[in-house]
Amino acid sequence: MATFYNLHPQNPQQRTIDEIKDALTRGAIMLYPTDTVYAIGCDLNSKSAVERVRELKNLSNDKPLTFLCSSLSNISEYALVSDEAYRIMKRLIPGPYTFLLPATKLVPKLVMSPKRKTTGIRVPNQQFCQALLQTLGNPIISTSAHLPDEEGEFPTIGLEKAKLFDALENLVDLIIDNDSEPGFEVSTIIDFSTDSPAIIRQGLGWEELQNWLTVKN
Secondary structure, three states, X not given: OOEEEEOOOOOOOHHHHXXXXXXXXXXXXXXXXXXOOEEEEOEOOOHHHHHHHHHHHOOOOOOOOEEEOOOHHHHHHHEOOOHHHHHHHHHHOOOXXXXXXXXXXXXXXXXXOOOOOEEEEEOOOOHHHHHHHHHHOOXXXXXXXXXXXXXXXXXXXXXXXXXXXXXXXXXXXXXXXXXXXXXOXXXXXXXXXXXXXXXXXXXXXXXXXXXXXXXXX
């Protein structure tokens, strides 16, 4: 059964953040709130934990995993960022956007797309995620908290929090609660891995992005 942690939404307690960090470095996986939906995640550099996340989500190794970075400069350590991508990303982060970018050698092969050598990265606009990223010193895997069942997909996105926790408490090591309700809108995905940036999924923040692109053009 998972260990529960309750944190203040704006000022998460550092002592608790330290405990969560220690668990992640030992290979724990967690259910945690982001600025979009609740996510399942772990330390990017823990191979055993990443493998557990893949198994939990029933994701084959050719399916890339998104991870969270703390800032644009942090992204540049894990991805190749063109001048155009930099200008757009600087405008959008932190926020509910996932950027597909060519991966650097720091990205574990178990995380990136093996054929395209790309990776998905977000910079969340959320206090807990930012505090944990700063304390851990590594990016955090972030895959939406929905699970496959015998009939297809178990729709945990949008569930009320108590039901979400009940569904996953025996499948993860840590459950993080910051008194927020689970979101139901995923992030907007922007592909910067080709010559022309492309919107490949409309999610949270899409309208703001569209308005900005309209004004820019």
